[in-house]
Amino acid sequence: MRVKKQLGLIASVVAVALILVACGGKSDSSSSTKTWSRMEGDVISSMDSSVVTDAISGQALVDTMDGLYRYAGSDLEPAMAKSIVEPTANGTVYTFKLRNAKWSNGDPVTAQDFVFAWKRSIDPKTKSQYAYLYSGIKNADDIIAGKKSPDTLGVKAVDDKTFEVTLDKPMPYFGTMMVNPVFFPQNEKVVKKEGKKFGTSSDAIVSNGPFILKNWNGTGNSWNEVRNKNYWNAKNVKLDKINVQVIKDPSTAMNLFQSGKLDDAALTGAQATQAKSMKEAQALKQATTFYLEMNEKKVPALKNAKLRQALSMTLNRKEFIDKVLNDSSIPAAGFVPQGLAKDPKTGKDFNKEAAESTAKYTKYDDKEAKKLWAEGLKETNTKSLSLELLTDDTDVAKKSAEYMQSAFEELPDLKINISTVPFKTRLTRSQNGQFDLVISAWGADFPDPITFLDLFTSNNSYNNGKWGSAEYDKLIQDSKTTYATDPEKRWDALLKAQEILTEQQGIIPIYQRAQTHLVNSKIKDLQYSPANMYNFVNAYLK
Incomplete structure (x- = not known):
């Protein structure tokens, strides 16, 4: 499912319930109305x-x-x-x-x-x-x-x-x-x-x-x-x-939590760093991958795999997480996140198994990036590129875009212009192909790699950048048909598909989110699912 730019702990193919530490409460559970106050981005x-x-x-x-x-x-x-x-x-x-x-x-x-x-x-x-x-x-x-x-x-x-x-x-x-x-x-x-x-x-x-x-x-x-x-x-x-309540600024979120007006605050940046030392802090690891989509239909030069690979290699994902997000997020080695699924034969994590052969394409390598960029420009007969980077208008989205702008412009003859728009506008523009580059995110709908990999088959409605691979399409189709009842062959087909997507950088995976939250300890039995959703049934205020 598409994830808001400010957007549980998933082990193997499942998620576990949130474990909330003891701290001072915020909600007035002594009143006749038991109310929980949370935020969205x-x-x-x-x-x-x-x-x-x-x-x-x-x-x-x-x-x-x-x-x-x-x-x-x-x-x-x-x-x-x-x-x-x-x-x-x-x-x-x-x-x-x-x-x-x-x-x-x-x-x-x-x-x-x-x-x-x-x-x-x-x-x-x-x-x-x-x-x-x-x-x-x-x-x-x-x-x-x-x-x-x-x-x-x-x-x-x-x-x-x-x-x-x-x-x-x-x-x-x-x-x-x-x-x-x-x-x-x-x-x-x-x-x-x-x-x-x-x-x-x-x-x-x-x-x-x-x-x-x-x-x-x-x-x-x-x-x-x-x-x-x-x-x-x-x-x-x-x-x-x-x-x-919609809150786009993390400092506002922290202030509202500290003043007792918010029971669950999602934080990034300086506020996330500050919150790590607080008793109420939670690190919510999600089956969610943030990625960069490149519009090959609008910008034909981006059909060149070397240009896409260069953009990926010029991103220092760990530095980005440390400087911009300041949370426990994980550099993405592929589109399918860690902890979503395990090999039915060996028990190995899908993400880690796929990365064994493709890690170099998501590893920071400024020298190799510039080499590939020069080769890609020559192959596409392009002297220079000026691209618009589309993102949301939240604080973390703007800072993310600024970091990427600085990183990408290290590549010769590349100019990046940032366009920040409201969330709904970004969705509409993405769906209509009105972008050059766009920062997107996807969260698991269910605990299986297909919920991620299906998105970038040639005719999928979510494939906004129009990347395509006949081999990739066949592997995804085989996983649904020929190998549907053969777990090991199905796994191998999906693994190969992930490897193709990563090697070709059909999309550029950036990070898997582990978001810092401040949570009122009075909430009990609040659970989080493999589909990245809270379940408030059975949750109560102590």
């Missing part, structure tokens, strides 16, 4: 689960909606489904029995709500960038290509409480995908009533999850999430209210 872009791509909106949807499953720390648990389902028909049919649950307007949640939502999400008219996740479900590929109607998707409501999914082929990670908002149900009556307004404000949605979104007008810098009394598991929702 920017605004919610949408609450339409079919079109959401960013982590901020994704967190709001996870707070207010339930799909078939939900992560509780490292464990996948039933949510709308009564149980974790094992497929039948050689791994191609999933039959979900649904709970008796209600929407926040009192309507029952039915199997038809899933059928409607899934068909709407895959419909090309909806323009869902996550439609590709449906690939593997019967007829999905033909629907995405416009060859078949969305009504032919392999889903059906057997009855009000039985939802059946038929796959074209087995998908070993199918169950873990169900936590992604694009697979959440939708109330057809509400969607059709609201029309284009659906998902644009808290008055134009309904919830079936732990909380109900309040006081969000579509652009506001603050919103509230109030306990949903109609939630099927309401007895285990201990918080009455979550207040969320």
